[in-house]
Amino acid sequence: MSARFSRIARNGSQVSASSSGSIDVSAHNHILSQIRSIPDLSSWLHEAWSPINHRHERIAAGTLSMGMAVLTREMIEMHVVQAPEVRGMLDCLPVADRLSLKFIGSRQKLGTWPLSKQQALTSPTAFKMAAEPDHTEHKKKHHVNLNDASGAEHKAVDDTATAILKKKKKPNSLMVTDAVNDDNSVIALSNNTMETLQLFRGDTVLVKGKKRKDTVLIVLADDELDDGSARMNRVVRHNLRVKHGDIVTVHPCPDIKYAKRIAVLPIADTVEGLTGSLFDVFLAPYFREAYRPVRQGDLFTVRGGMRQVEFKVVEVDPPEYGIVAQDTVIHCEGEPIQREDEEGNLNEVGYDDIGGCRKQMAQIREMVELPLRHPQLFKSIDTHARAVANETGAFFFLINGPEIMSKMAGESESNLRKAFEEAEKNSPAIIFIDEIDSIAPKRDKTNGEVERRVVSQLLTLMDGMKARSNVVVMAATNRPNSIDPALRRFGRFDREVDIGIPDPTGRLEILQIHTKNMKLGEDVDLEQIASETHGYVGSDIASLCSEAAMQQIREKMDLIDLDEDTIDAEVLDSLGVTMDNFRFALGVSNPSALREVAVVEVPNTRWDDIGGLEDVKRELIESVQYPVDHPEKFLKFGLSPSRGVLFYGPPGTGKTLLAKAVANECSANFISVKGPELLSMWFGESESNIRDIFDKARAAAPCVVFLDELDSIAKSRGGSVGDAGGASDRVVNQLLTEMDGMTSKKNVFVIGATNRPEQLDNALCRPGRLDTLVYVPLPNEESRAGILKAQLRKTPVAPDVDLKYIASRTHGFSGADLGFITQRAVKLAIKEAISLDIERRKAREAAGEDVDMEEEDETEDPVPQLTKAHFEEAMSSARRSVSDVEIRRYEAFAQSMKSAGPGAFFKFPEAGEAAAEASGGAGGFGEAANDDSLYD
Template structure:
């Protein structure tokens, strides 16, 4: 036999492509396995070898020697070889050849079989193509197990869960007479790390004992349309746990509130499933079955208020652990864990800086922050992550809890507000000082002010000051308008107030700004009983939230009103809204600052100083909003005269002053003065 390179063609066809065969290298018409022809036709070596053997003799060796002589002659004469393959005439022209060991050829021929040859198929629209990977490619990547060391900011919570699990699974002995808790409920906002803690507990249990059985109960897959099947599926999971006895079993049940919601919030199916779940929990904790002595249930919920109260009583899920929004130190640990596998040039001091301004961010939000920052580096160039990438990502990633409430993202700074220096200082003392100098307040044994009330004429920048306060302090800002809290449904208005403060606690430190607070905090009528109207019930709920049993830590109330005399006195006592600030009409110096801020982007035909001096004199009694309206109307007046106007003249300001008149009545100003004297 020979090792050859051949080119073949059918009449009118393209040339044959070379193919490499194991042990024979490149061959043409005589090939191990196959030669790929244009058009998809393939030939088998044994068929060609049989034709050659039949032509030159029955013996294989003589046939091979004759074949070599034939190929030598064909190469010298540049002649062609003709073979008939499955009734298809094939013509080959020999280009080159070389001999190989005969024994190697014999072994190769002995192993060949037409039964193993490839089949010829026709490709149609119904053909399915499947990509077959090599054994090396098909190997799955090694699974990265989640360990306790890879979770940041939850060390104390993980320790508590692990202790409860160890007692329930029998790894730690308890004194006689003490009943073991066989269920623990982890609850908190979405993204706070409940599932991570569960996965870490699974990894810790399996690392300690390889015989630990893990059973995950997916609440979404439990429900069935057939009567009784849902309860059977639920019971089957517990039976699997008992069947594994005496080895320990860890049951994981996420979103338990979907299986056991409040009775008034579900259908008959939900009620049946709730009763079945309560019965299974009673069986688990009562010890009526010895197999339950090495079983532990770890449940999670992101809506603790929607959970059936009966499931939380003693003997069922009697151990509860809340995972709240992490503190700055915990956020720094989380960021450190997230950045550990990445290439970055961020120092610990810079991480501390990011952690100090990510108020209300839970673990999932911080992971999203790092992911967004990493994408920015990939889009620009392949470089290490830097502090500026995280700072840029902060403008895109917000706390997930803030997406569920009515919020406003103000972009107002102190430099955008003219005057009000005393009010600015009072607000900074009430809000920024307790955050920046908390140790000083604690050393002196004083509590920071709980709330600030701003009152004054309309248009004096009360709302704008609150926005600037939120922007400069970098705190989460919840903007609530009084009338928006009222609902026609009984109890919904009070629930809305509770929800606002719940979110504020969750994303603390935060500012809750009540605009037009007189709409919900109006003075109660004499002789009326508490709760006689919706407005009074909302006020009572607001008072309870301000200084009730649940502490309002790192949440500051900022309120604004035009009618302070209509606000209930109980709302303004010390410990609730204890700072009252008057935001009056701007003084001449404040009007000058407002005009400079407004006119710095407006082209003027005359000297800006002269225009400002004249406007300061002529706008006495104007509010800040009315001064801005004068500048706005002057620019519109210039456009009315000509769309080609390039500057605003003094005559345009004179026309604007005629159109915009001060609207703060003397009676309202006297009311404010009398209120201040009280």
């Protein structure tokens, strides 16, 4: 077979290659006649395609691919091989070969389908199926117009009388939707749509849009796309003058030729301040080995460095459209095109410029696009943004709240009326009122008569819009509870969309949008950045990207001349934001939602910084870190994890340090709240402070709220007689309410710390609030050694200093007491070093030597490390801060917490014991059998 194949391929390459790269009919028939005798066509095709798959002899492969295209199309029509089989073969071809395929030859469809390949190869006429009944024998033959890409059946003459009643089916009419691949030369279709239109991956198609606009694109398959839809990016949509949801038609474009030369010019406002070669930096990388089809008059964008430049194709030779190949000459000479000479601006905001609020955008499109495109369906609908107007082509009228206010009586209402009248004249229109809380506050709480009249006028105008369903009112505010309630009922602003804090997926979308014009280094991991930016909103992420770009510019500042008005394009291309730049930006930025909170940080304390307390660390990891790192485990068992932890124990045992470490290990935001800071002299202010703290924590989830000195704000209720009208009781009530409301919400963990646990309100320590009680005891000998090692890990210590011996002689010392010992030893060492330096300087001055600062720095350090003498002197002044009486009190409280339930005595009975217990009616845990009765 290989010899036969070689002969066929050789003959095919001799007769099938023409000057234009096409296949003539005689060549096609010649090749087809030679393979009719081959028994297994499928294996022959695999053998024939193998040199192309392995890229042997590019020129021969290109010629052979055109011959194979004719053969495979013929065999598909005869149903000898399945279309998907050959589609996989065609996908193996280089893009350049796929673009040059021309399907010519016999197009006649056989009357009935053959049973086997052998029958197909031996009889070129109609065949009868033998192995199964022939279902086509008594049916009318289905003639297909193969020149029509849709494969539509020819209609008989008699059908025209009832044609108007029949549904017009156009398989090549597709609905425009968002692009996943932001390429200016690509249209993505579903696999079924490509099969229906008889298109292969990499084919060039002609796409027609509105206003008699069309362009040429390369087809790619998208497995996730619905049938009847087409993905294209914003640039392609602009060239076709279509918006989201519009219909475009797709047509095969097999006769497209390689362009000999093209001429492109940049748009003036996108190259302002740029110098150097635009071709080398922007155009050459864009067209190199891409085989991009271009259409005269189209715009396209190219990104390089930190800049996005917009170009227009002003000329193509041959005319209209062509493919830019390796030998195509690209001209980029002439004056840039002014923006006003163009019909539109590619930088207008669209749906694909908004990330992180997919659900909210779906609601807005549902409420705004439908009334504008189909006004007969709705009467009035109201809600949010400029992107909707750009995508729907509606007139956009912006009202900034404070701008319509006037000192003249009646003028504010008049300005509002004029805005609605202007929008009505230009319908379909969107009226967008920004900061609506400034012009429509609650009428019963405002003192100004003007604001009340403006609110009344706005209510009247919105009620009068019912007859004008093609005008949509949208408003924005970050204080929804300040708006007059009459505006928030159905018929006015009847749908409210909360644009909340984005989740990690939303943050990734926003990052991709803000970095699409940046040149990113290979080490940049946007998913990692998205996972570390808890609580960041869109503007925070934009600030983060801007700061990372600024850091990159600072690193390349030696290449930038501040005195020059322009920047060389090559310098601009050398700028690339790295992961280190993003790390720096993360270190200097915080979520804007938490900027009002006094102490908001992601601590840098780790478990290694805390010596000892291994049992406490394990308890914390299970309570706080597990729900953040393994939420699927809790969902599996249907368990709502614990959200509250109470540290209690003697002072100085590391309770605050533990809270910082757990927040850092979970990569969570950390809000530290000192109890007395929340209290205020004003009525209701203390409760409001607690409410605000928890609101901000939920906005920045996952977040750890650390309440230090909890006993100062959560004492037992009822004992504060004459305390500012029971303010402390109200604070406790507010705290209990907030902690109850957290369980069903986001990952907000409350960690309380106190050294007076017996004074806390009992309701605070029940399960569901601070349900995990962690006793932080004084450290044992091993823990004390670990604490000393952690505190001295950055301090030079003499090798003969035995920290374990110090730990053995400090029984009853807390972590803070040990910290005092190490701090005292360091102070003594510094004091000794300074004293020796002064003595040395005096000795040299007495000897008449001149010593400058550099020589003094080079002299040997008299005290290079901490010695035994320093620790011995520090131990002489050390003391315990916790007495034995206090320790017994803490241990008694801890024991009372453990012994409140059945504890270790609980055990399920065996089968026999259970039966005896049921018949005997014994009570549980030694209690009476009727213990559940409230009256016995």
